[in-house]
Amino acid sequence: MATVELYTTPICPYCIAAKRLLDEKSQAYTDFDVMADPSLRAEMMQRANGRHTVPQIFIGETHVGGFDDIAKLEREGKLDDLLAS
Template sequence: MAKVEIYTTPTCPYCIAAKALLRKKGVDYTETDVSRDPDLRVAMTQRAGGRRSVPQIFIDGQHVGGSDDIHALDHQGKLDAMLGITA
């Protein structure tokens, strides 16, 4: 199973949707709340190639984007393979 990291804020509806998709797939993830620590948001922004919005999602250290991006990967049938999910 892949290592998944997600940077979030507590009330972000996109964060909630992305986490729900990961839970639906049975994927454990490490969540980092960037709402109260500007240094964490700066670190996230640097890792995410300048993207400041949340969520920012990384699979095995590779930046895959935000909620729309992870849902698009799922729709395209590519997400399961990235997550190491086998049928």
């Protein structure tokens, strides 16, 4: 299974939705709270090519994007293959 990393805040509904989607798939992930540790936001922005909104989701070496992006992958039936890689 791929390594999944999310940059989130605890008050973001899209972050909660992204984690719920991964939980429903029983997919383990590492959650980096950029509100609790502001230095993580700079790291996130560097990894996400300047994107500053949360969530920012990474599966393996692939920057998926935000919740809309991971939800689109799920609707298109592509998320499971990406998670399995």
